[in-house]
Amino acid sequence: MNKRQLIRSICATSIALSSFNVFAGEITAQKMADAIFAVIEADRATYTQKVVQRLQNEEEVITAEERWKEESALPLPAQMLRMGAERVSESNAGFSYALLSLWPINKQNKPKTALETKGLKMAAEKLQNFYGEETLGGKTYFTAVYPDIAVSEACVTCHNDHIDTPKTDFKIGDVMGGVVIRIPLN
Amino acid sequence: MIKEKEQRIKVGVMPIGIALTLIIGAYLGYNLFEGDKSLFLGGETSHGHYQIELECQACHTTPFASQEKMQQACESCHAEELDRVNDSHPKKVFLDPRNADLLATLDARLCVSCHREHKPEITRDFGVTLAADFCFHCHQDIKEERPSHAEFEFKTCATSGCHNFHDNSMLYEKFIAKHLDEPAIKDPARLPEKTGLKRWLKKNKKKxxxxxxxxxxxxxxxxxxxxxxxxxxxxxxxxxxxxxxxxxxxxxxxxxxxxxxxxxxxxxxSVAPVCESCHKRQHKAFLESKHGMRLALELSPMSTDKARLEVDKSHSKSLDCNSCHNPHSLNVVEAAMDSCLGCHQDTHSQNYKNSKHYQLWAQEILGEAPSGSGVSCATCHLPKVKKGRRVTVIHNQNLNLRPNTKMLRSVCMNCHGLEFSVSALADEALIENNFIGIPTKKHQTFELVKQRMKSRQ
Structure with missing residues (x-):
């Protein structure tokens, strides 16, 4: 290898490394949260439309029930999301997520922190994502809130008809709540 | 002179101190590894664990084990059952950082937050060592959410037929609403028939x-x-x-x-492993029960002389599969009642033969009543459970007692309506006399659910 070749290879390596650093620098907490939400949203929409909507509402083969285990039924889409969130928590994956609402059926899922309230309002009123930082139990988190939209008839009828719902006029395409993703910052 | 005397005393006391320390150390050391470990028990062990209390490492894993290790020990025995009943407060729910404030009050991720062992003075039913109103810590605003509950005290939440911390698989609104206004006794009142033999014969037609x-x-x-x-x-x-x-x-x-x-x-x-080679499910459930929990830890079997319950101690009888099942005749009629009453002598057991349930059982075994119409000890405590097309006997006789509302679907509701059953299971005097008579009080749950259903219309 002559001098010129050596200089070229050093330059190429430096460029590659610097471009990797730029790329690595781009994976911000916000990017990570957006990517996680895309997966959560896609999985849940697929389950709602291809499994629950089809088997319960269209083909009437099986029902989806809150007490799915006892009633030998399908879990509700919201429960499916929550079960996934619990598995992620148990696996210590470095982030957590939850499905919350300003009109929750289960009151444990109403906003608790100021940031959750602000984020859910932003999602409902402006159909926009919301990003911020908050401290919970002495730890600082990057928190993102994404609008959760009714994707099928199954979502709308179940929420409107439920005995504990505080809102009975949801329509397909309405924001029903929000997905909250948290990534610890330190 | 005085100084010299003081020094002599010091020199004289030191060997005695060393000798005493060595003797006490040797005594404790011997008992820790070879002798009587009960010296080290921090207090009387609860009903659930006393059979294995001298197997310290079963819970403590190692001396000075971390809280995490001890939690793993709890989970190694109890996690599967909690998952099976769809635990209402699983640990995983509390891992979400939004619940950090709740954990600061009550760390529900750890079993020992509510179930502390060796604390007989504060231990209540199911080994709970918190005050009875513990639900208050997280559900203070229940009155706003459910105005119908405004008059109830927090210590009554876990009353039989209302709520349970872990297992609410029988106590949910939809199930109760579906079974409102059922008669006290159904017609026909029949228990399901076991399917094991039928399934075997179907698979082995030529045998x-x-x-x-x-x-x-x-x-x-x-x-x-x-x-x-x-x-x-x-x-x-x-x-x-x-x-x-x-x-x-x-x-x-x-x-x-x-x-x-x-x-x-x-x-x-050894009997149990031999039986296990064919009866795997039954063996697994037996090891999870109070009858088999010592065998699960490879200890000597539980025996009548070790029992805290009122049992016949005139003869020492140890518990294995063939304690209840004659291994050659395999007489299930004997196993369903005589085997139980051969040991258990508490009031509930002694009253059984005066009960209507026994009369029906006696008629059935004499062939005077249809199969599945009698109620033996096993009917309630080792129930026949239907899952899909299979009906099997659950060999963990404690399973449906914690809480007793677990008996509703697999036992009581084969013959009785839900309201009658829940009221009976909440009536301690009726349980003690082995259900001679009918429940005296109506359970409030049903009125509350009826009101909720009306409010919906």
């Missing part, structure tokens, strides 16, 4: 019942581990008409043929 010629018992002598005299002809007779003979289980299916000795003999070293 005929075995006969005496096949085991060739006459060429063997029998050697039982307890050296008891065995009436061989009786054994053969019992076996011949048993379900084992019908299902291709020969002597050597359970007994090892000992050919190394100068005579042929059958021995059986």
């Amino acid at each position: 005929l019942p075995l006969d005496v010629a096949e085991p060739q018992m006459d060429s063997f002598s029998f050697e039982a581990t307890n050296q008891a005299t065995v009436d061989l002809s009786r054994v053969v007779e019992d076996w011949k008409s048993s379900i084992h003979a019908r299902t291709d289980a020969n002597c050597t299916s359970c007994h090892t043929q000992n050919v190394s000795q100068n005579h042929n003999s059958f021995t059986i070293a």
Whole structure:
């Protein structure tokens, strides 16, 4: 290898490394949260439309029930999301997520922190994502809130008809709540 | 002079101190590893754990084990059951950082936050060591959410027929609403029939019942581990008409043929593992029960002399599969009642033969009433549970007692309406007299659910 070749290879390596650093620098907490939400949203929409909507509402083969285990039924889409969130928590994956609402059926899922309230309002009123930082139990988190939209008839009828719902006029395409993703910052 | 005297005293005391320390150390050390470990118990152990209290490492894993290790020990025995009943407050829910404030008050991720062992003075039902109103810590605003609950005190949340911290698999609104206004006694009142034999026969259509010629018992002598005299002809007779003979289980299916000795003999070293080779589900459930929990830790079997419950201690009887099941006749009628009453002598057990349930059982075994119409001890405590097309006997007799509303679907509701059943299970005096009579109080749950249903219309 002559001098010129050596200089070229050093330059190429430096460029590659610097471009990797730029790329690595781009994976911000916000990017990570957006990517996680895309997966959560896609999985849940697929389950709602291809499994629950089809088997319960269209083909009437099986029902989806809150007490799915006892009633030998399908879990509700919201429960499916929550079960996934619990598995992620148990696996210590470095982030957590939850499905919350300003009109929750289960009151444990109403906003608790100021940031959750602000984020859910932003999602409902402006159909926009919301990003911020908050401290919970002495730890600082990057928190993102994404609008959760009714994707099928199954979502709308179940929420409107439920005995504990505080809102009975949801329509397909309405924001029903929000997905909250948290990534610890330190 | 005085200084010299003081020094002499100090020199004289020191060897005594060292000697005493060594003696006490040796005494404690011996008892820790070889002798009486009960010296180290921090207080009387709860009803759930006393059978294994001297197996310290079963819970403490190692001396000075971390909280995490001890939590793993709890989960190694209890996690599967909690998952099976869809635990209402699983640990995983509390891992979400939004619940950090709740954990600061009550760390629900750890079993020991509510169940502290060796604390008899504060231990309540199900080994709970928190005050009875513990729900308050997280559900203070229940009055706003459910105005109908405004008058209730927090210490009544877990009353039988209302709520449970872990298992609410029987107590949800939709189930209760579906079974409102059912009669006290259903018509017909029938228990499901077991499907094990039917399934086996369906799979083994060509297998005929075995006969005496096949085991060739006459060429063997029998050697039982307890050296008891065995009436061989009786054994053969019992076996011949048993379900084992019908299902291709020969002597050597359970007994090892000992050919190394100068005579042929059958021995059986340990009963439970032999039974397990065919009856896996039953064996697993048995090891999870108070009857089998010592065997699960490879300790000597539970025996009547170790029992805290009121049992017949005039003879020491240890618990294994054949304590309840005669291994040759496999008489399930005997196993369903006589085996239980052979040991248990508490008021509930002693009242059984005066109950309507027993009358029905007696009629059934005499052939005067249809199959499935009688109620034995096993009907309630070792229930036949239907899952899909399969009906099997659950061999963990504690399972549906914690809480007792677990009996509703698999036991009571085969014959009784839901409201009658819930009221009966909440009536402690009625349980004690073995259900002689009917529940005296109506359970409030049903009125609340009816009101909720009305408010919806």
